Amino acid sequence: MSNPIVDARAIHKHFGPLHVLKGVDLEVVERELVFVIGPSGSGKSTLLRCLNRLEEPSSGSVVVDGIDMLDPRTDINHARQRIGMVFQSFNLYPHMTALGNVTLALRKVAGKSRAEADALGLAALQRVGLADRAGHTPGQLSGGQQQRVAIARAIALEPRVMLFDEPTSALDPELVGSVLEVMRDLRQSGMTMIVVSHEMGFARNAADRVVFMDDGLIVEQGPPAAIFESPAQERTRAFIGQIQRH
Amino acid sequence: MTTWDRFVETFFNAKVMLKYLPDILSGMVVTIELAVLIVLSGLLAGLVLALLRALAIRPLNWLIIFVVDLFRSLPPLVIIVLIYFGLPAAGVSPSGFVSTWLSLAFVLMAFSEEIFWAGITSIPKGQWEASRSTGLSFGQTLINVVLPQALRLTIPPLTNRTIAITKGTALGTVVAVTEILGQASSAVSNSYNPSPLMMGAAAYLVLFLPVVVASRWIETKFAWKR
Numbered sequence: 095m096s097n098p099i100v101d102a103r104a105i106h107k108h109f110g111p112l113h114v115l116k117g118v119d120l121e122v123v124e125r126e127l128v129f130v131i132g133p134s135g136s137g138k139s140t141l142l143r144c145l146n147r148l149e150e151p152s153s154g155s156v157v158v159d160g161i162d163m164l165d166p167r168t169d170i171n172h173a174r175q176r177i178g179m180v181f182q183s184f185n186l187y188p189h190m191t192a193l194g195n196v197t198l199a200l201r202k203v204a205g206k207s208r209a210e211a212d213a214l215g216l217a218a219l220q221r222v223g224l225a226d227r228a229g230h231t232p233g234q235l236s237g238g239q240q241q242r243v244a245i246a247r248a249i250a251l252e253p254r255v256m257l258f259d260e261p262t263s264a265l266d267p268e269l270v271g272s273v274l275e276v277m278r279d280l281r282q283s284g285m286t287m288i289v290v291s292h293e294m295g296f297a298r299n300a301a302d303r304v305v306f307m308d309d310g311l312i313v314e315q316g317p318p319a320a321i322f323e324s325p326a327q328e329r330t331r332a333f334i335g336q337i338q339r340h
Numbered sequence: 341m342t343t344w345d346r347f348v349e350t351f352f353n354a355k356v357m358l359k360y361l362p363d364i365l366s367g368m369v370v371t372i373e374l375a376v377l378i379v380l381s382g383l384l385a386g387l388v389l390a391l392l393r394a395l396a397i398r399p400l401n402w403l404i405i406f407v408v409d410l411f412r413s414l415p416p417l418v419i420i421v422l423i424y425f426g427l428p429a430a431g432v433s434p435s436g437f438v439s440t441w442l443s444l445a446f447v448l449m450a451f452s453e454e455i456f457w458a459g460i461t462s463i464p465k466g467q468w469e470a471s472r473s474t475g476l477s478f479g480q481t482l483i484n485v486v487l488p489q490a491l492r493l494t495i496p497p498l499t500n501r502t503i504a505i506t507k508g509t510a511l512g513t514v515v516a517v518t519e520i521l522g523q524a525s526s527a528v529s530n531s532y533n534p535s536p537l538m539m540g541a542a543a544y545l546v547l548f549l550p551v552v553v554a555s556r557w558i559e560t561k562f563a564w565k566r
């Protein structure tokens with residue numbers, strides 16, 4: 095296969111006495127969509143956040159697109175442009191328009207002029223189907239639209255990998271589809287993606303690999319069919335059984 | 341002479357009022373100068389302290405909190421007196437005007453720092469994370485993402501506090517500042533008539549009532565719309 099975009103090794107994370115990640119290895123190659131599942135508190139969000147160093151791993155190594163994320167000499171703000179992140183709660187800036195949200199980092203970090211940033215920002219909003227909402231503030235948008243703006247904000251920087259932390263969990267069921275559709279488009283365009291989510295249907299038909307985490311460790315991973323139909327580990331089987339009953 | 345006439349003659353004596361009108365007006369100018377200086381320097385210093393506090397440098401934050409709590413505890417009049425009568429012992433002799441300005445500016449700095457800080461900390465962590473995840477630095481995030489939202493939240497409490505402290509300019513009388521109250525009370529003692537005090541009260545109303553009314557409007561206008 096092609097070269098890894100994300101290469102995380104032996105990640106440990108402690109929060110005080112709490113040992114949250116207990117030696118996680120995760121390698122993600124170009125164009126791959128890796129789906130991460132696991133019970134609440136198993137460390138999924140913490141793992142994602144260690145990849146862009148929103149959380150400082152206690153030990154281990156994280157290399158993204160050839161950049162050693164944990165090297166103190168690494169310009170972390172520059173490196174983070176290559177890693178898009180989408181949050182459960184959208185986290186749009188409420189005092190800015192949709193376009194303002196998307197162009198802030200283009201102007202402040204990527205160093206684009208306002209005109210360049212606006213053009214790129216509009217193109218990103220176009221990709222998520224919201225070019226006509228460029229002038230709206232987050233408060234004037236539905237949850238699904240807000241999350242799509244958040245995706246546009248991330249992809250406008252042309253990241254090498256996108257991290258999604260439960261992107262549809264805060265949405266009303268009827269709005270989930272529009273966000274998943276955008277994610278499917280992204281995948282088709284060849285974006286490398288790591289997705290933490292409970293949308294098993296999406297996992298089945300879009301994921302290349304499903305990773306099951308429990309208690310700070312990757313218990314089992316493999317193609318969606320294998321993980322969902324014939325998991326090897328008892329813990330995986332129990333978890334899959336549990337979510338499928340819902 | 342009826343009781344009413346005597347009342348008017350005493351408190352709204354036209355001759356006395358006319359005579360001392362220029363003094364009251366010049367007092368208004370001094371009050372306005374003081375107020376503007378206090379508001380500008382006090383709010384600016386408060387904002388700078390809150391921004392410094394956001395840097396989360398432990399010893400610096402202890403110092404900031406100590407200074408802020410100090411100026412929030414001392415009565416403004418005590419600070420004025422300390423500066424005016426105390427500093428000369430240290431070789432600097434600030435005028436009454438400067439003493440009043442500095443004192444009230446320190447008090448406003450202290451209270452506004454707390455208000456700015458409360459605003460900054462009330463911005464959800466997710467705002468920081470979203471911004472940092474796109475590569476903005478700590479400072480860029482503070483300036484572009486957090487502060488604009490925080491300021492909006494702080495405007496109503498800040499307006500109230502600013503008005504309350506600015507009215508303290510009347511304390512300047514104690515250290516011979518010729519602001520409204522100072523002019524009015526010396527006019528009272530020169531004319532043996534309390535009418536100038538009525539003018540002084542009117543002068544305060546003319547200055548502060550519009551500000552108070554405007555603050556009501558600001559409060560509704562800046563109520564947070566999500």
Ligand SMILES: Nc1ncnc2c1ncn2[C@@H]1O[C@H](COP(=O)(O)OP(=O)(O)OP(=O)(O)O)[C@@H](O)[C@H]1O
Pocket residue numbers: 109112114132133134135136137138139140141
């Ligand atoms: N900043 C923090 N300080 C202390 N403990 C934390 C912190 N962040 C996470 N934890 C703890 O780490 C553990 C793993 O949290 P994490 O958010 O990574 O789990 P998760 O798998 O994403 O769960 P969920 O499905 O509920 O989102 C939890 O026990 C959580 O309470």
Ligand SMILES: [Mg+2]
Pocket residue numbers: 138139140259
């Ligand atoms: Mg989580």
